[in-house]
Amino acid sequence: MSGDHGHGGPPPGEAPRWLDHPANLKKLTRVFFGFAALVFLADVVFFFAHKHHAFGGEHGEPEGLQVVEGWFGFYSIFGFAGIVLLVVGAVGLRKLVMQPEDFYSRDYPETQDGDKDEDGGAHHG
Amino acid sequence: MGSMHPVLPLLLGSLLLPFLPKRLRGVLLVVLPLFGLYNLLGFHPGETATFAFAGFDLKVLRVDKLALLFGYLFHIAALICGVYSLHVNSKLEHLTGMAYAASAVGAVFAGDLLTLFIFWELLAVTSVFQIWAAGGTESRHAGLRYLLSHITSGLLLLIGTVLIYHETGSMDFGAMSLDSTATWLIFLAFGIKVVFPIAHTWLIDAYPAATPTGTVILSAFTTKTAVYCLARGFAGTELLIYIGAVMCLFPIFYAVVENDLRRVLSYSMVNQIGFMVVGIGIGTPLALNGAVAHAFADVIFKGLLFMAMGAVYLRVGTTKGTELGGLYKSMPWTTGFCLIGAASISAMPLFSAFVTKSMIMAGAVHQNLTWLWFILLFASAGVLEHAGIKIPYFAFFAHDSGKRPKEAPLNMRIAMGISSVLCILIGCFPAKFYQLLPYTTDYHAYSVTHVITQLQLLVFAAAAVFGLMLLKKYPAEVPSVNVDADVIWRKGLVGIWRRVIGPMFQTASNVEEKFLGGVPRWAAHTFGHRLPRLAIFNEWAGGMVVVLITLMLGAYLGLVLFS
Numbered sequence: 001m002s003g004d005h006g007h008g009g010p011p012p013g014e015a016p017r018w019l020d021h022p023a024n025l026k027k028l029t030r031v032f033f034g035f036a037a038l039v040f041l042a043d044v045v046f047f048f049a050h051k052h053h054a055f056g057g058e059h060g061e062p063e064g065l066q067v068v069e070g071w072f073g074f075y076s077i078f079g080f081a082g083i084v085l086l087v088v089g090a091v092g093l094r095k096l097v098m099q100p101e102d103f104y105s106r107d108y109p110e111t112q113d114g115d116k117d118e119d120g121g122a123h124h125g
Numbered sequence: 126m127g128s129m130h131p132v133l134p135l136l137l138g139s140l141l142l143p144f145l146p147k148r149l150r151g152v153l154l155v156v157l158p159l160f161g162l163y164n165l166l167g168f169h170p171g172e173t174a175t176f177a178f179a180g181f182d183l184k185v186l187r188v189d190k191l192a193l194l195f196g197y198l199f200h201i202a203a204l205i206c207g208v209y210s211l212h213v214n215s216k217l218e219h220l221t222g223m224a225y226a227a228s229a230v231g232a233v234f235a236g237d238l239l240t241l242f243i244f245w246e247l248l249a250v251t252s253v254f255q256i257w258a259a260g261g262t263e264s265r266h267a268g269l270r271y272l273l274s275h276i277t278s279g280l281l282l283l284i285g286t287v288l289i290y291h292e293t294g295s296m297d298f299g300a301m302s303l304d305s306t307a308t309w310l311i312f313l314a315f316g317i318k319v320v321f322p323i324a325h326t327w328l329i330d331a332y333p334a335a336t337p338t339g340t341v342i343l344s345a346f347t348t349k350t351a352v353y354c355l356a357r358g359f360a361g362t363e364l365l366i367y368i369g370a371v372m373c374l375f376p377i378f379y380a381v382v383e384n385d386l387r388r389v390l391s392y393s394m395v396n397q398i399g400f401m402v403v404g405i406g407i408g409t410p411l412a413l414n415g416a417v418a419h420a421f422a423d424v425i426f427k428g429l430l431f432m433a434m435g436a437v438y439l440r441v442g443t444t445k446g447t448e449l450g451g452l453y454k455s456m457p458w459t460t461g462f463c464l465i466g467a468a469s470i471s472a473m474p475l476f477s478a479f480v481t482k483s484m485i486m487a488g489a490v491h492q493n494l495t496w497l498w499f500i501l502l503f504a505s506a507g508v509l510e511h512a513g514i515k516i517p518y519f520a521f522f523a524h525d526s527g528k529r530p531k532e533a534p535l536n537m538r539i540a541m542g543i544s545s546v547l548c549i550l551i552g553c554f555p556a557k558f559y560q561l562l563p564y565t566t567d568y569h570a571y572s573v574t575h576v577i578t579q580l581q582l583l584v585f586a587a588a589a590v591f592g593l594m595l596l597k598k599y600p601a602e603v604p605s606v607n608v609d610a611d612v613i614w615r616k617g618l619v620g621i622w623r624r625v626i627g628p629m630f631q632t633a634s635n636v637e638e639k640f641l642g643g644v645p646r647w648a649a650h651t652f653g654h655r656l657p658r659l660a661i662f663n664e665w666a667g668g669m670v671v672v673l674i675t676l677m678l679g680a681y682l683g684l685v686l687f688s
Contacts, residue, residue: 010525017454039584042577075581082506083589090381091600097608104615108262
């Protein structure tokens, strides 16, 4: 295909790109987290302008669901916590279900002829 | 009335394809879906048509807004898939691909269950070739498992249809309730193809085993036809809310730890269809609108993501996260299109899912299903993680794999471009799109609240992902297989086959070898030619025998009940 089996690093002689410089990555990270802080603070807007929840909310006091939405920073915290929970759960799932790559194919020894990725990917459109 | 039944342009056209040289085939791959779409525009809600067949008056045409929406969708998908696969040399892939699209169109305009059944089976037998075309034992096995699931689904549909005909004298395909064996069988038949939990494994197993173009084609039709059927037959069925909620949840955990990125997308499909199933279960006009609108958007953005992965697969030979990375340097267009698909599926404002998924969630709110709303919100964050970030990141960025594959061929880029434009158009001009939906709606997606809260959800979910990566707590890509529900039969039943039934066949084979095989051997010896060994009882024939017996029993049952 192209170059080596790709276990690391650009091919020699290639000019580094913008994202290859650690300084730029740091800059990008800082911009992103700065943007995140602004997005979080957008909730302040709702202290002054009524938080018209996306659906309903015209009849005065919101109840049940809409109250939760009205909590300061609800969506930001939910999004963040949700991912943390997801990753914790996924790591736990992995402990239960992860198996070596040949878990199924080893039952069919006659298929161990390297016919999988290289063949299927390279010629077929 | 349009000039010809909606299914005909694609169906007849597909039969024409193998006889044409590659250039002309390419032209037809583009022209036929366009012509089919043009033909479809001549049909209006309320039109019907029947066709006499085997003593029945089959309702082969039933037009309403729901059917038309899916009809438009499938023609657009056929066009995009056609452009995407222009470079493919195989006549078989082109023929079966277009016939597959035609089957989906035929199914959604079917007015009765028998017509539906015919197209249901056609869906299965045309699509399996997209898997087998990849070649190799892995794909052959995956295709056979795929066929078994789908033929089972078809059988359940057939038996259900026969029972309904027996009970009511009619095979009309309309709203049903889960109150008889017949409707339960049909529900399960739909459920297999719409990837209910446990039954979902055929999708995870088969889609990554297809060719680069095959996976894209597969993803567009079968499951969405099944979504249509659920919306037609079981709208408002409460059970669907719970099934859909489960479907939204478990795949996002698998998606985090899957190495093969096409498998990640396959789990993502189950998750997205879960949203649609939930919407159908809620059953209100808003929720149903949301479900089918999301189905429409999903075909486009899921197709786009599969197309990006297909391009990577074509150029690099693998879609395993462990072997990719840094591809943006030599595949910038593919990277860009992938990012658009990622933004779309994550429901970023200005992209398609932002204006469709929220209708389903609004539907949940209006029915006071608070627990459900939380689940859907959590699932939405999960989608951003695996499809919004993981897929573009591990394929195109992350650590530089050193690989510098060529950019995707022009036809693939054009196909991805068309999808990208559609994702943005739907996202930016939802009102026009809403006019196609079965129920009138005054839902507005773009309120200040919705935009800000959605941005908060997405940005902070992303922040958590990046934060975990920076802290080195994010699970690494590892070459591995993650066991799913199909381990029950792939290890369990196969074990029984190998230890009990297989040896029985082996004995029969020995008998055949010694006695029946003796005749040809004597003939060969006497007349000096080598004859092929009669291999009736080898392992693959065994599998085929099971399939055949299943079909025969089904046919017998049908005959008995019909007479």
